[in-house]
Amino acid sequence: MLNESATTATDVFEEHRSVLFAVAYRMLGRVADAEDVVQDAWLRWSGADHAAVREPRAFLVRITTRLAIDRLRQVQSRRESYVGPWLPEPLRTDVAAAPDTAERAVFTETVTLAVLVVLESLSPLERAVFVLREAFGYPYAEIATTLDRGEAAVRQLAGRARRHVEERKPRYEVDPDRQRDLTERFLAAAAGDDLDGLLRLLAADARLVGDSGGKAKAPLRVIESADKVGRFLFGITRTVPPGLEFTVLELNGGIALLAHQDGVPDSVLQLAVVDGKIQTVYIVRNPEKLGSLAAG
Template sequence: MPEETVTDVFEDHRPVLFGVAYRMLGRVADAEDVVQDAWLRWSGADRTQVREPRAFLVRITSRLALDRLRQVQARRESYVGPWLPEPLPTDLAGPVPDGAERTVFTESVTLAVLVVMESLSPLERAVFVLREAFGYPYAEIAGTLDRSEAAVRQLAGRARRHVAERTPRYEVDPERQRALTERFLAAAAGDDLPGLLDLLAADTRLVGDSGGRAKAPLRVIESADKVARFLAGVARSAPAGLEFTVREINGGVAALVHLAGVPDSVIQLGVRDGRIQTVYIVRNPDKLGALATR
């Protein structure tokens, strides 16, 4: 196969490979590393025996991502504070597919789903991604992961039930999300406690991810009163020059906050019945660097 063709075939499938790796790992940098490793395996493989490049590449990527997931899970046990996935812009071209594949991609990379997937075992997560997000047959997943088809079916059923039971049911209408996000930002930035309380559900939760690298709560804050008072306190001590941009991140409306032109945080709201149920805030600078170039 000519070198140009080898590269073109891989690039054609790169969005799918990135999608597999990101959903399994929850970090853009880790997913990109896995895809690069997959390229090295592909470029050095005996491709005369490859009948279906996509299946071959997905198999390589899945196994590499599974190995990487087992490594990073050990590191996450010592992570400072709550862990959230690395924000992924889904409103730009790049690693995000187009057309029908894009719809499936964005639905399965929401923060709510990825957070729940963190509680799956590495094998359960791999099976869930390949089956639920990509619709691969059980027999093919079994071959990819070197497991029996019966074992894969069992893993898939367990993972599916776990995710369905624990994933919050949020509204996804983008216009309503945008309007509520803008109202939330105005109330928070204006130290408007009554305005915040009017937007929050009684059992609102705020989950902040700083990794110990920035100011953020080290525990989940629960109840509308506590969340509103925390946000109002943040507004009073916020530095001058913060800028807010509403973006599509992880398939939903989110606010990207810049300070002096540098990404400072990402804020995304989980909304149900017109009220904010969850406030996700990512402030770990290690998870924001890619946003400066996207």
């Protein structure tokens, strides 16, 4: 039962809001979609019989997960017609604390761009099980209740999802100091017209994935090989408009560059590192995915 003190339904919801958003974002990969799901969860919570709720957090996570599954099924059809590669919406994680139920490293790994891209290929139920189990450490029995499935079925979904992610997840390094160093060297080489220096930072099979949604200039296909990636990046640095400013910050658990043009977010660039070399360059330029960074 809820404590018969001055604690209100709003106080209880606000206490768990950050966890609900964390679940919804990992399910959907979009800040706006996650916020909508959390708002819908609040509406469900505000109309619930609070006296009958023994564990508010479990109740709220259950509502949020089910709403996120429904929303994911809706947005998946829209993503099939998305123009160019699709990347998750960048999320600031330097101001988001991991919940007590998960270690920081594991919690952060499940929000990286690379992992979220892999999660896109899971079914909504597989994704829900993976998120609740791997990011938040929920027991199988509780996940089964959340999804209204048998525990044996949930264990099968978890095993299938985990194998899928492990097979497809790139083995990126997550050392923030090394990532920051490479990011700064990358920016210096690009800004200094140092093509050779830029190429030395790239792995031989480097890739560049750009997300514009057809709403800004970005490659409509993945660019592959160090030479092609380096020359593409070298080319665009020569057309950078005056007044473009870069900020180094933490997005999705890793160091990233946020470019501002006249105070408005223009693009996000993040580097995935393997064995001290840049393996993948992620660029997000779709303005609809940069709005939440306006205050950053």
